[in-house]
Amino acid sequence: VPFSQQAEGLSHEALLRRAVSLVTDSTNTFLSQTTLALVDSITQYVQAMHTLMALQQRYVTSVGKMNPAEEDSVWQVIIRQRQEVKDRRDECKRFESNWMSAINLSELAAEAAYNAGADHASVMARTNLQVAQAQVEQVRQLSLEAEGKLADTKAEEMQRMAQFASRAVEEEEEDDVPEAY
Amino acid sequence: VPFSQQAEGLSHEALLRRAVSLVTDSTNTFLSQTTLALVDSITQYVQAMHTLMALQQRYVTSVGKMNPAEEDSVWQVIIRQRQEVKDRRDECKRFESNWMSAINLSELAAEAAYNAGADHASVMARTNLQVAQAQVEQVRQLSLEAEGKLADTKAEEMQRMAQFASRAVEEEEEDDVPEAY
Numbered sequence: 001v002p003f004s005q006q007a008e009g010l011s012h013e014a015l016l017r018r019a020v021s022l023v024t025d026s027t028n029t030f031l032s033q034t035t036l037a038l039v040d041s042i043t044q045y046v047q048a049m050h051t052l053m054a055l056q057q058r059y060v061t062s063v064g065k066m067n068p069a070e071e072d073s074v075w076q077v078i079i080r081q082r083q084e085v086k087d088r089r090d091e092c093k094r095f096e097s098n099w100m101s102a103i104n105l106s107e108l109a110a111e112a113a114y115n116a117g118a119d120h121a122s123v124m125a126r127t128n129l130q131v132a133q134a135q136v137e138q139v140r141q142l143s144l145e146a147e148g149k150l151a152d153t154k155a156e157e158m159q160r161m162a163q164f165a166s167r168a169v170e171e172e173e174e175d176d177v178p179e180a181y
Numbered sequence: 182v183p184f185s186q187q188a189e190g191l192s193h194e195a196l197l198r199r200a201v202s203l204v205t206d207s208t209n210t211f212l213s214q215t216t217l218a219l220v221d222s223i224t225q226y227v228q229a230m231h232t233l234m235a236l237q238q239r240y241v242t243s244v245g246k247m248n249p250a251e252e253d254s255v256w257q258v259i260i261r262q263r264q265e266v267k268d269r270r271d272e273c274k275r276f277e278s279n280w281m282s283a284i285n286l287s288e289l290a291a292e293a294a295y296n297a298g299a300d301h302a303s304v305m306a307r308t309n310l311q312v313a314q315a316q317v318e319q320v321r322q323l324s325l326e327a328e329g330k331l332a333d334t335k336a337e338e339m340q341r342m343a344q345f346a347s348r349a350v351e352e353e354e355e356d357d358v359p360e361a362y
Contacts, residue, residue, distance in 0.1 A: 012217070012218035012222075012276065015214050019213075023207045026204045026206065026208075034197060036196075040193065095193065097296060098197055098293070101289070105286070105289050105293060108282070108285055108289060112211070112282035
């Protein structure tokens, strides 16, 4: 049994290097899974924001042309979509907390591997960290852009609604004029 | 293929719980290995200290009864044993640093598992942490005791050496007296 003889002859240092490599393997896997989950949830959050913006745009451009029932039904859809955006954002926050745990674990594992002399495992863990951070950075950028646009359309919407309201008031005032005299 | 259908239907949450369980499994293993290495190295450090104390004791009790050659050879053995104690202490420090890494990794993994909803994995990790800490605490106590005794025998040795030296001086002075007159 040459293998078991060899195994019994392993030093503590060699066993630690093996054990710490198992740790970096698993933190790599956990980091990949949390990265996939976070990227997926941010992507869905961005999609939800785009859908909301399209709905709001449609509402604003047609607000004067709809009867109250139509307006109300469009409004209901917008309210539901706003909730969807909020839910997606909450989900992002949850997955972001898991992802941060995975980042911290991977950094600690890379350091532990380096200290135990498992250089290859340490380098692999650091490479994985960089890939994960780049992937998340990319979708985060899309999310920031969408949040910016959403804030813009909100301002635009409020401006248009204010114009519409003042125009309505003016029309009402014009109607009122003869009666007031 | 019911398994792969089921696997594809797994939520991100379920996948994260599995991945984080792999992390706690591996940090448990790493913690066990570093604990074994540390306990082993502390035990050897304690043994080295006891051997040194026995040698020193023997030297002190027989210092006046040996000829210079005997004294010198016992002294050489003591010096080698002091180096052995120092080497063992350095090894303890090295393994202690790995063990601290493993403790930090396990704590972080237990927290990550809890946050990902993998309660069982989290509890297992915490239990392992307690066992590891108790095991190390026990041998550390033995090490502290041996270090205390070693400091005592050092003080005792110095006292005896001083007595021996002053007695030698007295004897010399007594020898010198007739000559001085």
